Amino acid sequence: MHKTIALTSVDTSTPIPELQAYLREKEWLNPDEKIISIAKPGEGNMNVVIRVVTDQRSFILKQSRPYVQKYQEVEAPVERIAVEKNFYQAVRDNAVNAHIPTILGYDSAENLLLLEDLGHCEDMVSIYRQRAIPAKELDRLIFILGLIHRKNVKDDFPDNLEMRRLNHQHIFVLPFLEDNGLDLDDVQPGLQELSIPFKTDAVLKSVVDRIGKKYLSPGKTLLHGDYYPGSWMTEGDNLYVIDPEFAFPGFAEFDLGVMAAHLIMATGKKRFLNQIHDRYQGEADKKLMGQVAGIEIIRRLIGLAQLPLERDINEKRKLLKKARRLIMG
Known part of the structure; x- marks a missing residue:
């Protein structure tokens, strides 16, 4: 029986093989694509945000937790990542589209959003x-x-x-x-x-x-x-x-x-x-x-x-x- 790979949390300490296996199962990686590194693209306040660099490209993974990432004693609803996805989808068919990242994938079970890497902004x-x-x-x-x-x-x-x-x-x-x-x-x-x-x-x-x-x-x-x-x-x-x-x-x-x-x-x-x-x-x-x-x-x-x-x-x-x-x- 095929076992679904779960990714309870993702951050810069996540082992690359584990992350690679998860992304492969979601078909978010090309069959021959390999992860080279993962790093923080900047200081996130609300969520965990990492940049994944592969041998072909880079992209952003963003995950919400039941607390504020910067102030972890402050509880916060994990559903906020779904709101972010909905916002990007709502505005993507007008000129705002040029000013927001493209959604590349979404996993509601893991509260995780895969986004276009906008570069070193x-x-x-x-x-x-x-x-x-x-x-x-x-x-x-x-x-x-x-x-x-x-x-x-x-x-x-x-x-x-x-x-x-x-x-x-x-x-x-x-x-x-x-x-x-x-x-x-x-x-x-x-x-x-x-x-x-x-x-x-x-x-x-x-x-x-x-x-x-x-x-x-x-x-x-x-x-x-x-x-x-x-x-x-x-x-x-x-x-x-x-x-x-x-x-x-x-x-x-x-x-x-x-x-x-x-x-x-x-x-x-x-x-x-x-x-x-x-x-x-x-x-x-x-x-x-x-x-x-x-x-x-x-x-x-x-x-x-x-x-x-x-x-x-x-x-x-x-x-x-x-x-x-x-x-x-």
Whole structure:
């Protein structure tokens, strides 16, 4: 009797013969193709990601686990890999296709996705260090997001509610709790004191709570769900968007506001909110965009999901003040 090969987990320590046998059985390798090496293509936050190099090509294997790969004490739904697959399939028949990896295989039992290797890309987190974004790349990112949002969401697209609940806690709840178990002075001395006014402002928190409820409500617009520099990849003149495991049908202003927040944090300039709103090819409420942006700035500065954002305490104070003004409209 033929025995099915299981691959409970895949990472850089997986023995090559074991991985090769699994890929052969899935017919994801050519009959004469041999694996030469496996390595990490970069730092993944949510999932295990490895680059497989064979004697004929390279490709990416991505697997979800029941926890966040970077913070393994944080539980997360393994179904997120299916959401990522659904997102790539949903947008592949329009111009977004040029900016996403091709799906080469999917194993639902192993929560594993086989993707085209986009080459030795670099994410765009360097904009935090450079304090600027090239105008051409900004325009392309806004254009791509408009294309994603114009995609009609079919009724069978996953609501991704478990991932949204996880994200909701880290965006709308935990950063605003006085006692959330996070000592911000471990991140940067003085940050804990800076955070207190945002954890004790009842009016501010009521606005955050209202937008948090909207985030958890059903919507009609296909969202990427995590549209920030860690999901934007460049390779030469090519620009790609990856990691849509937070995708869901929601409201456009969420993606737009998150994008604006990261450009404001990188540059210190609030004008990017207007630029994104004006160039976006779709309908969006600028006030709601700004409120989402303000919430995202606060959660990135005083929440768990810290960025490689090297700013002194005074610069962070100014960013938090901007965030408050955006949230209060």
